[in-house]
Amino acid sequence: xxxxxxxxxxxxxxxxxxxxxxxxxxxxxxxxxxxxxxxxxxxxxxxxxxxxxxxxxxxxxxxxxxxxxxxxxxxxxxxxxxxxxxxxxxxxxxxxxxxxxxxxxxxxxxxxxxxxxxxxxxxxxxxxxxxxxxxxxxxxxxxxxxxxxxxx
Numbered sequence: 834x835x836x837x838x839x840x841x842x843x844x845x846x847x848x849x850x851x852x853x854x855x856x857x858x859x860x861x862x863x864x865x866x867x868x869x870x871x872x873x874x875x876x877x878x879x880x881x882x883x884x885x886x887x888x889x890x891x892x893x894x895x896x897x898x899x900x901x902x903x904x905x906x907x908x909x910x911x912x913x914x915x916x917x918x919x920x921x922x923x924x925x926x927x928x929x930x931x932x933x934x935x936x937x938x939x940x941x942x943x944x945x946x947x948x949x950x951x952x953x954x955x956x957x958x959x960x961x962x963x964x965x966x967x968x969x970x971x972x973x974x975x976x977x978x979x980x981x982x983x984x985x
Contacts, residue, residue, distance in 0.1 A: 870972070871896050871897045871898060871972055872894075872896045872897075872972050872973075872974040873893070873894075873895055873896065873897060873901075873904070873928070873968075873969060873972045873973050873974065874892075874893065874894040874896065874974045874976065875891055875892075875893050875906075875925075875953070875973060875974065875975050875976070875983075875985070876891060876892045876893075876975075876976040876977065876978060876983075877889060877890075877891055877951065877975075877976070877977040877978065877979050877981060877983045878890045878891060878892045878935070878978050878979075879978070879979065880945040880948065880979045880980075880981055881945060882944045882945045882946060883939075885941075885942055885943075885944065886939050886940060886941050886942065886943065886944075887939070887940040887943050887944055887945040887947075887948060888937055888938070888939050888940075888945075889937065889938045889939075889940065889945075889951075890935060890936075890937050891923075891925070891935065891936050891937070891938075892933055892934075892935055893925055893928055893933065893934045893935075893936060894931070894932075894933045894934075895928040895929060895930050895931065895932075895934075896930070896931065896972075897930065897961075897964065897968065897972060898930070898963065899930065899961050899962055899963040899964055900927070900928060900929045900930050900961055900962075901925075901927065901928040901959065901960065901961040901964065901969070902927055902960045902961050902962075903924070903926065903927065903958050903959070903960040903961075904924075904925040904926070904928055904956065904958065904959055904960075904969055905922055905923070905924045905925070905956070905957045905958040905959075906922070906923050906925070906953045906954070906955070906956055906957060906969070906973075907920065907921075907922060907953075907954040907955050907956075907957045908920070908921050908922065908923045908951060908952065908953055908954065909951070909952040909954050910940065910943070910948055910950075910951055911948070911949050911950040911951070911952070912947050912948065912949055913946075913947060913948070913949040914949070915949065915950070918943060918947070918948065919940075919943075920954075921940075922957055923936075923938055945979075945981070948981050949981065949982065950981065950982040950983075950984065951981060951982070951983045951984070952984045952985070953973055953975060953983075953984070953985040955970055956969035956970050956973075970985075973985040
């Protein structure tokens with residue numbers, strides 16, 4: 834009987850050890866990083882007033898599955914009080930996959946200090962082989978490094 838008891842305790846210890854090892858954080862699904870959805874990252878990197886104009890500099894990274902031949906966004910600019918300053922189109926042009934691009938737009942007769950918010954209202958054009966309709970809107974990930982809020 835003592836031999837049976839030792840074998841039983843050894844098997845029980847092994848089972849407990851295996852169960853504890855299976856529950857370690859490195860092996861649980863919650864501990865593994867979730868893969869991020871493909872995105873079209875559009876960051877307002879700088880806003881500089883030159884004369885009476887605002888020059889907006891964007892850093893764009895296409896993390897979609899295909900390059901974009903053309904990406905044009907309908908963009909709404911708001912002043913510091915929240916009033917619409919103007920509605921315009923920002924043409925980001927061709928965007929290869931995984932290669933950041935910088936695009937600049939000059940907003941005439943407006944200082945950057947007067948801008949409070951930029952809203953990407955929707956994609957006016959979003960063209961590329963294998964790019965489904967609505968991708969440029971659903972994958973848009975706006976950000977800012979300035980005091981101007983950017984929404985999408």
